Amino acid sequence: MKHIFKLSEELLEKLSSVMAAALLIVGMNACQPSTEVKEQPPLTGEALIKRGEYLINAGACGDCHSPKIMTETGPIPDPDRLLSGHPKDEILPPIVNTSDWILFSTGVTSFVGPWGQSFAANLTPHATGIGNWTFEHFKTAIRKGKYKGLEGSRNLVPPMPWQFYSHISDDDLYALFAYLKSIKPVDNQVPAYISPENLSLNTVQNAE
Structure with missing residues (x-):
């Protein structure tokens, strides 16, 4: 009987040790930071617009798509014509040479290179900009690069x-x-893109 009782005590000690170790492991795991990624609800309303504004600024979209005004620190986007594209009434100087350079207008809204001459688009919600666009139009333009x-x-x-x-x-x-x-919607019909062939013709005529 004493032998059985002694054996039971030894067994209890071993079981206690195992349980203590198990509890320690469980406790340590409970203290570990969770790696589960909680899905955030989609943004709406003002928060959605603020997110879009942040992305526009982070992507420097206004650097090309906004006409500029000169300040003491250099040119900055004109807040009254924000993201309205190349000004329709801006007169650009003649293009003399397009073969060796990529040219930028002083307002950084018109560009000349091997692709021809391009003009920054009007991104405001006016009819001359993206006023008639749906989200699918916008998505196709960005994802597939379609005019x-x-x-x-x-x-x-x-x-x-x-x-x-x-x-x-x-x-x-x-x-x-x-x-x-x-x-703010801005009424500004951006000039049409000029192909390399038509640009070359204009360049020759200007050179003459």
């Missing part, structure tokens, strides 16, 4: 880096679109 977001239209030309922007998530694309639809 006016229309399937079958010409490709967007440099310096628009749509190939890089095409990887933006749907949520961020929607935030961008929401912000652009919320800003």
Whole structure:
């Protein structure tokens, strides 16, 4: 009987040790930071627009798409014409040579290179901008690089880096679109793109 009782005590000691170790492991795991990623609810309203504004500024979209005003620290986007594209009434100087350089207008809204001459688009919600666009138009323009977001239209030309922007998530694309639809509409019909062939003809005529 004593032998059995002694054996039971030894067994209890071992069981206690095992349980203590198990509790220690459970406690340590409980203290570890959770690696579970909690899904965030989609942004809406003002938060969505603020997210879009942040992305526009982070992507420096206004550097090309906004006319500039000169300040003591240099040119900055004109807040009254924010994201309205190349000004329709801006007279550009003659283009003398296009073969060896990529040219930028002083307002950084018109560009000349091997692709021809391009003009920064009006991104405001005016009819001359993206006022009539749906989100699907915007998505097609950014994801597929299609002019006016229309399937079958010409490709967007440099310096628009749509190939890089095409990887933006749907949520961020929607935030961008929401912000652009919320800003001041500006009536500005941007000049039409000029192909390399037509640009070469104009260059020759100007040189003469």
